[in-house]
Amino acid sequence: MNKTLLDILVCPVTKASLTLSKDGTELISKVGGMAYPVRDGIPVLLETEARTLTADERLDSGSAK
Known part of the structure; x- marks a missing residue:
């Protein structure tokens, strides 16, 4: 994904x-x-369309998945 787009979303x-x-x-x-x-x-x-993050994903210091 385009970094500029990610910065504004x-x-x-x-x-x-x-x-x-x-x-x-x-x-x-x-x-x-x-x-x-x-x-x-x-x-x-x-x-x-969104899904709820799991408890582990919420605690993860990096991105989910």
């Missing part, structure tokens, strides 16, 4: 910054505890 719920998962398939909001999918290189920043 925020969680639609909390407005906190997002990080790209290690495998590049999700944008992670640690503050919101949500993971938003990236489909065909396009972030899907809809709360209804």
Whole structure:
């Protein structure tokens, strides 16, 4: 994902910054505890499409997955 795009995208719920998962398939909001999918290189920043992070993912200091 483009670094500039990642720098300007925020969680639609909390407005906190997002990080790209290690495998590049999700944008992670640690503050919101949500993971938003990236489909065909396009972030899907809809709360209804997000999944809740597991307890382990929330504690992980790096990106989820």
